[in-house]
Amino acid sequence: MSTAPSHNFFEGEASRLVETSRYTPRQELPDYSHLDDLEARSIYILREAFNKFEDLAMLWSIGKDSSVMLWLARKAFFGHVPFPCAHVDTRYKIPEMIEFRDALAKEWGLEMVVGTNQAAFDRGETYPNGKATRVECCSLLKRDGLQDLIAEHGYESVILGIRRDEDGTRAKERYFSPRNQQFKTDFEPGTHLRIHPLLHWTEVNIWEYIDRERIPVVPVYFAKNGRRYRSLGCAPCTFPVVSEASNIGEIINELKNTKVSERSTRAQDQEGEDAFERLRASGYM
Secondary structure, three states: OOOOOOOOOOOOOOOOOOOHHHOOOHHHOOOOOOHHHHHHHHHHHHHHHHHHOOOEEEEOOOOHHHHHHHHHHHHHOOOOOOOOEEEEOOOOEOHHHHHHHHHHHHHHOOOEEEEOOHHHHHHOOOOOOOOOOHHHHHHHHHHHHHHHHHHHHOOOEEEOOOOHHHOOOHHHOOOEEEEOOOOOEOOOOOOEEEEOOOOOOOHHHHHHHHHHHOOOOOHHHOOEOOEEOOOOOEHHHEOOEEOOOOOHHHHHHHHHOOOOOHHHHEHHHHHOOOHHHHHHHOOOO
16 A cells, blocks of 8 residues: 655655665655654644743754754755754764765755764773773763763754663653753753653654655665664664664565664673663663
């Protein structure tokens, strides 16, 4: 059954970054109507956030989830993203990610704000330099980089593309998640907020929506020489999975038949059973 995108207020123009052979032909699309409710709820959350908070930014990690979130923001505001797109550049990202970021930001006219923890680099305090564990490196380059960016620009709230099914830690999250000045979960008045419009989506939903809407994604998600990336991050700590999935239909089928967790290829998560919990508690994502 063919299913066209449901909302006519913004269909989105074709992107030069979309390689059409990766997507299901329009006339062969499966019934994706179950995505309509997911989309509507996310758009509602984005509009509520924009209505309630003046100093708002969206964290764009360049991965599939935050790129879907970016697309939803364009739908919510009729083709325009009315807040800055913030990116924490660790300088160790997979090179194709940065190429994609720069190309899409230019094509869609995004207001990009890029932050880097320069002090950590000046000290040489990173995992590739041998002066930090993987988790310590994440804390310095991602957590501290994000907190510095928020402080520098005075963002009251930040929109993030996390999902409950990613990890047990994220299963505990709420759509509007208050943080105190130390960026720990709290309910104190006047605190910084993290906003999560994709909490109710699954990994399969994300790929179904990318297929339906023809949302551009980083090419390394598709198999090349028997491997592809399922999750994106820093090159020294993110590894591809064995896969022959070279288009979205094959990726969806692969995901429906795997019992391997999405973040199993993120080496920093494997340094300890509570590694991701510690990162989250201290202010990471």
